Amino acid sequence: MGEVRRSNYRQPPTPEGLKKIEDGTLEHFDIEMFSNLNTEVLEEYLDEKNRVYGFERSRWEWKKVVLGLLIGMTFAMINQYVGLKIGLITGGAWYMAYLVGMALRWSPTTVNMVAGTATGADRTCTGFVFTYPAIFLLAYAAAGNPVTSSYLKPGGVGTFISKGDIPPLAIAYLAAILGGLLGIMYFIIFRRIWLVEDPLPMPGFQAAVKLMDITKDLSAGSSEEAKRSIRIVSLVGGGMAFFTFLRDFPAAENNHEDIFGTFEVKKIDGVDTPVWVPDDHIPLLDNLFHGDNYHRGEVMVSEDHDASRYTHLGYEFTGIQLAIGWFMKFRTAFLVSLGTLFTWYFVVPMAVHLHVPAYVPVIDGNLDAYDAGAWFAYGRIARVMAIGAILGGGFTGLLKMAPTFKTATKDIQALVTGGTAIRKDFTPGRGWYEWPVTHIPVMMGFVLIAMTIVFAANGFPVPQSLAFSVILIIVTFVLGAIAIKVAGEVGITPVSGTSFITLLLLVGVFSAMGTDSKTTAIMALFGTTIFGTAISLSSDVTYDFKVGLYCGTRPVHLMKGEMTGIVFGTLVAATFASIFSKGLVDNDISLAAPQAHAFATFTQIVMGGKVQWTIFILGICIGIFMELLTGMGTAFGLGMYLPIQVTLPFIVGGGLRDLWEKHILEPTAKREGWDERKKTMKLLETYMIATGLLVGEAVMGAVIAVYMITI
Numbered sequence: 001m002g003e004v005r006r007s008n009y010r011q012p013p014t015p016e017g018l019k020k021i022e023d024g025t026l027e028h029f030d031i032e033m034f035s036n037l038n039t040e041v042l043e044e045y046l047d048e049k050n051r052v053y054g055f056e057r058s059r060w061e062w063k064k065v066v067l068g069l070l071i072g073m074t075f076a077m078i079n080q081y082v083g084l085k086i087g088l089i090t091g092g093a094w095y096m097a098y099l100v101g102m103a104l105r106w107s108p109t110t111v112n113m114v115a116g117t118a119t120g121a122d123r124t125c126t127g128f129v130f131t132y133p134a135i136f137l138l139a140y141a142a143a144g145n146p147v148t149s150s151y152l153k154p155g156g157v158g159t160f161i162s163k164g165d166i167p168p169l170a171i172a173y174l175a176a177i178l179g180g181l182l183g184i185m186y187f188i189i190f191r192r193i194w195l196v197e198d199p200l201p202m203p204g205f206q207a208a209v210k211l212m213d214i215t216k217d218l219s220a221g222s223s224e225e226a227k228r229s230i231r232i233v234s235l236v237g238g239g240m241a242f243f244t245f246l247r248d249f250p251a252a253e254n255n256h257e258d259i260f261g262t263f264e265v266k267k268i269d270g271v272d273t274p275v276w277v278p279d280d281h282i283p284l285l286d287n288l289f290h291g292d293n294y295h296r297g298e299v300m301v302s303e304d305h306d307a308s309r310y311t312h313l314g315y316e317f318t319g320i321q322l323a324i325g326w327f328m329k330f331r332t333a334f335l336v337s338l339g340t341l342f343t344w345y346f347v348v349p350m351a352v353h354l355h356v357p358a359y360v361p362v363i364d365g366n367l368d369a370y371d372a373g374a375w376f377a378y379g380r381i382a383r384v385m386a387i388g389a390i391l392g393g394g395f396t397g398l399l400k401m402a403p404t405f406k407t408a409t410k411d412i413q414a415l416v417t418g419g420t421a422i423r424k425d426f427t428p429g430r431g432w433y434e435w436p437v438t439h440i441p442v443m444m445g446f447v448l449i450a451m452t453i454v455f456a457a458n459g460f461p462v463p464q465s466l467a468f469s470v471i472l473i474i475v476t477f478v479l480g481a482i483a484i485k486v487a488g489e490v491g492i493t494p495v496s497g498t499s500f501i502t503l504l505l506l507v508g509v510f511s512a513m514g515t516d517s518k519t520t521a522i523m524a525l526f527g528t529t530i531f532g533t534a535i536s537l538s539s540d541v542t543y544d545f546k547v548g549l550y551c552g553t554r555p556v557h558l559m560k561g562e563m564t565g566i567v568f569g570t571l572v573a574a575t576f577a578s579i580f581s582k583g584l585v586d587n588d589i590s591l592a593a594p595q596a597h598a599f600a601t602f603t604q605i606v607m608g609g610k611v612q613w614t615i616f617i618l619g620i621c622i623g624i625f626m627e628l629l630t631g632m633g634t635a636f637g638l639g640m641y642l643p644i645q646v647t648l649p650f651i652v653g654g655g656l657r658d659l660w661e662k663h664i665l666e667p668t669a670k671r672e673g674w675d676e677r678k679k680t681m682k683l684l685e686t687y688m689i690a691t692g693l694l695v696g697e698a699v700m701g702a703v704i705a706v707y708m709i710t711i
Contacts, residue, residue, distance in 0.1 A: 010198065013039040021045045028057075028108075028552050029213045035680045037206070038199045043549060047196050050552050055430050057552040058109040065561055068097050068114035072121025072565050076572040079122060083129030084580055084593045093122035095698050098211050102230075105219045108212040108551040113561045115208075116544040120565025121572070123540045124180060126495055127532030128577035131503075132172065133584055133596035134603060135525050139163050140585035146262075146274040148585055150362050151600055160521040160607055167458055167522065173574040174454050175526065176533050178447050179472060180566040183534030184541040184559065185443045186477050188425075188435055190484060191545045191555060200488025200546075203327035207691035208547045210684065216551075229688055236692025240319040241700035247297040247317065248704050252287035254279050259290065298645050309373050310349040314645035319693030321646060324491045325653020326690045333654030335632050336490045339389070339639025340647040343382045344374075347640075351377040359610035361601060378643075379598075384612055386640035388619020389626070390497045393633020394482030396624045425556075435559040444473050460523060464515055468527055471509060472534075475502050480535045482634060484542055489635040490650075493539040495532050496595060497641050500602060503528045507606045521607060528599065533573075537566060653690075660686070 013021075017036035020026035026033060026045065036042040050057075075093035097118040101111030139161040141151040194200045214229045245251075254260050257278035266275045286295065292302035300314030325333045350356075352373070357366035358380035369377040425434035448469045455465035479498045487493040506524040515523075544558045584593055605611060619637070627633025639647055669679050 010040045011036075011038045013041045017042065028550065029216055031680050033550065034209075034684055037209075037550075038201055040197065040199055043196045043199045046549055046552075050549070050554065051424075051427060051433050054433060054552055054554045055427070057107070058113075058554040058557050060113070060557050060560065061110060064106065064110055064114050065117050065564065067100065068117035068561070069121055069564060069568055071096050071100070072118035072569050073572045075118070075122040076125045076569045077576045080125045080129060080573060080576045080580055083125065084133065084584065084596065093118040094208075095695050098208070098215075099695075099699075102211070102215050102218060106215065107219050108215045109548070109553040109557075111212065111215050112544065112548050112551055112553045113557050116541070116548075116558045117561035117565045119540050119544070120184075120537065120562035121569025122565070123536045124176065124533055124566055124569040125573035125577070126536035127176065127499075127529040127534075128172070128573045130496060130532050130595040131499060131525055131529040131599050132577045133581040133593055134600035135161065135166055135522065136581040136585045137593075137596060137600040138521065138603065139166055145585070146264075151604065152362065160517045160603075162518075165518055165522055167526070169574055169578050171454060171458050172526065172529065172577070173570055175451060175530050176570045176574060177566060178451050178454070179476065179530035179534040180537045180570065181563060182443055182447045182473065183476050183480060183538040184562050184566070185435070185440050186480060187484070187538050187542050187545070188437055188440065188555075188559075190481065190542060191434070194484065194488055195542070195546050195549060200485070201328070201332065202488045202543065202546050203332065203491040204324050204694070205543065205546050206327055206687050207323070207694055208543075209550050210687050210691055212547065212551045232685065232688040233692045233695060236689050237696035237699070238692075240693050240696030243317070244319075244697045244700040245704070246284045248283055248701070249707070250279065250281040250283060252282055252284045254282045255287055256282065256290050260286070300645065309370070310352050311344050311374050312348075312378070312644060313344075314643075315648050316645040318649055319697040321649035322653040323690035323693040325650035325655075326657045326686065328490065328650060328654045330651070330654040330658040332489065332632070332635070333650040335630055336635050336639040337647040337651045339386070339626075339636040340642055340644050341639075342636075343378065343386065343640045344644045347382045347385060348374050348377045351381045356381055358612065359605055359608070361604035361608065364608075381612070381615060383641055384615050385619035385622070386637055387497050387500050388616040388621075389623035389637030389640050390482065390486070390494055390634055391501055391637075392620035392623025393627040393635075393637050394479070394485060394623070396627040396633060397485055397631075398478070398481055400627075432554075432556045434555045447473060455523070460519065461515070464510055464513060464519065464523060467509055467513065468506070468523055471506060472527060472530060475505065475531060476534045476538075479531070480538045483535045484539055486634040486638050487539045487542070489632055490638060492638060492642075493536060494634075494638045494641065495536055496598070497638065498535060499528045499532045499599070502531045503599065503602065504606055504611065507603075517607060521603060524606075525599070525603060533570075537562065657686070 014032065014035045017026065017032040017039070018041065020030070020032050021036075021041060026042075028046070033042065033046075072093050075096070079093075094115055097115035098111060101114055106114070137148055138151055140163060141148040210229070211233075214233075217229070260282045261276055261278035264275055264277045266273060268275075282290075283296070285297070293300060297318065298314045298316045301308060301312065328336075351369045353370070355368050355370045356377070357368055358372075358376070359365070360367045360380075367376065367380075369381060425432060425437050427433055448466075451469040451472065452462070452465045455468060456462045479501060483493050483495070483498050503524055506527045507520055510520040510523060541558065541562045544562065545555055547553075548555065548558050581596075584596075619640075622640075623633045623637045625633070626636040630636065665679065665682060668674070669682075674682075
């Protein structure tokens with residue numbers, strides 16, 4: 001008898017679900033489907049069912065897809081601004097496409113395709129938000145500029161890059177398209193591995209499936225159940241949207257002018273001088289409660305408190321993280337937050353207590369963590385360790401799955417070479433079910449040649465251009481797999497953490513090739529921009545595949561929609577990235593750009609050879625240990641990387657669900673003799689509440705973003 005593979009993800013199937021699967025009578029959106037999510041038995045059953053019936057259920061309609069494309073392109077611009085403003089990207093495109101599809105009573109598979117096209121266009125902005133503006137920050141560094149002056153070397157000397165070194169926008173556009181297409185192509189393999197054979201939990205996907213269920217009821221005319229579901233989502237979503245408005249919309253007079261504002265450069269006696277300019281308006285809650293313990297939706301221990309030298313404690317009032325925590329359940333939420341607790345209540349206090357030094361480019365020297373405080377220790381020491389933990393845990397997790405990868409690659413190799421593998425991507429007489437797996441090696445070869453030509457034709461050295469193309473092909477697969485594993489475990493894609501690894505690798509390779517500092521910095525930051533966009537799109541298409549499996553969409557249609565979104569969305573993302581980045585460095589637009597500043601600083605540290613390798617390697621060891629101990633080392637590493645106010649809502653959401661199930665659901669079900677169907681219906685009601693929290697905050701966030709762009 002063969003050995004049964006163990007899994008950290010699969011859930012036990014219910015007897016009723018197993019019986020219907022064995023009888024072949026389980027249909028999409030049956031109550032037994034919701035009872036058996038992530039059991040593998042259900043996913044394999046639905047995948048085989050979709051291969052037969054998906055050709056009738058899933059139909060490509062260009063008119064509807066174009067509407068999704070327009071939504072995605074709009075949000076590519078919006079999220080470019082929002083990401084630079086606050087360091088986070090909203091999920092508005094996804095929800096907007098769903099709401100439009102529900103209003104027009106489209107079928108679930110059509111909504112799935114349209115939403116995939118929208119998010120494909122929207123997610124192209126990710127690398128351009130996180131990394132691309134760092135090129136401008138370094139290139140426009142100048143004395144007296146409050147945004148860029150911190151990047152000058154001691155004595156007012158410029159950085160590695162000057163204004164004339166920024167490559168044409170066309171390079172960013174073409175390279176990002178190539179990287180994005182490569183990124184989603186790889187995940188034809190991972191769809192089988194992590195969505196069918198060993199399904200990742202991907203907390204939050206339940207909201208999408210439930211919305212699809214509502215869409216199905218609407219399109220089929222089952223209005224009562226749909227109306228009830230919509231009523232719950234709307235009430236909760238409306239309440240969350242109202243709270244988000246109070247928390248984020250600048251509607252109140254600024255009664256904290258010394259805190260809310262920005263520096264602008266003005267001529268005073270003929271000299272460019274930074275001048276503090278208060279904001280005209282601030283959010284209502286900040287107007288009412290801002291002080292030492294509240295700021296922008298976060299309740300926290302005062303920075304003036306004695307403990308703030310050693311650590312930080314804060315809680316962000318956000319419906320999105322609370323809902324994701326509910327979908328995670330307590331164990332997963334705790335493992336993610338355990339990494340955060342480890343950072344803030346062990347690593348940071350120890351770094352401060354032991355006076356650990358960290359390099360600061362602007363002084364070209366080290367600063368003592370005790371003198372600089374907890375946030376410095378977190379940003380310059382703990383985060384370096386966290387990046388190592390993500391890498392260590394991710395590689396260990398991939399090695400543990402080597403047999404599965406080996407089987408998948410053997411099948412692909414056999415198809416390419418004309419071997420004996422049975423083709424699963426094509427159904428004779430009917431057409432393509434999946435995008436052809438034989439396109440993966442073709443795409444790799446095309447990207448290798450095309451990316452090299454794009455960079456070499458614009459003046460970059462040919463050997464470095466070729467090396468860059470080879471590295472991109474490798475890291476998009478390997479680090480992309482790690483990123484998807486994390487996203488599948490915790491619902492957040494670690495774009496920043498894996499992008500820092502890519503930046504480190506590119507600088508190391510280019511330096512070893514004897515490349516000058518200017519070329520190294522430009523190509524490394526450009527490469528990281530492309531990589532960030534590629535893995536964000538990989539995560540997005542994997543999410544679409546997950547939802548599509550449960551509603552019967554053919555994967556080939558989801559790939560087609562994603563590719564359409566990439567080609568057009570990248571043009572919008574690249575164009576507005578240049579516009580907003582120039583506005584940022586000229587101080588014409590008030591943008592915090594936290595991720596871009598982090599990448600600019602990290603580039604200076606890496607280029608100066610000041611990476612703290614001991615801390616980085618220690619992080620790798622932690623990630624390996626936690627992966628072997630819990631099977632979720634990458635999730636732990638991501639927790640180490642995130643601020644505590646972001647992850648604590650996960651624990652609250654997960655803890656509330658466990659308490660609700662233990663003390664309310666189970667006792668009531670036992671007392672009243674509920675069957676499995678009744679219990680699942682009660683659980684689905686909570687999914688609708690969590691969906692309302694997600695939708696309400698995301699949609700209001702998008703509305704606020706549009707307002708901030710237009711004022």
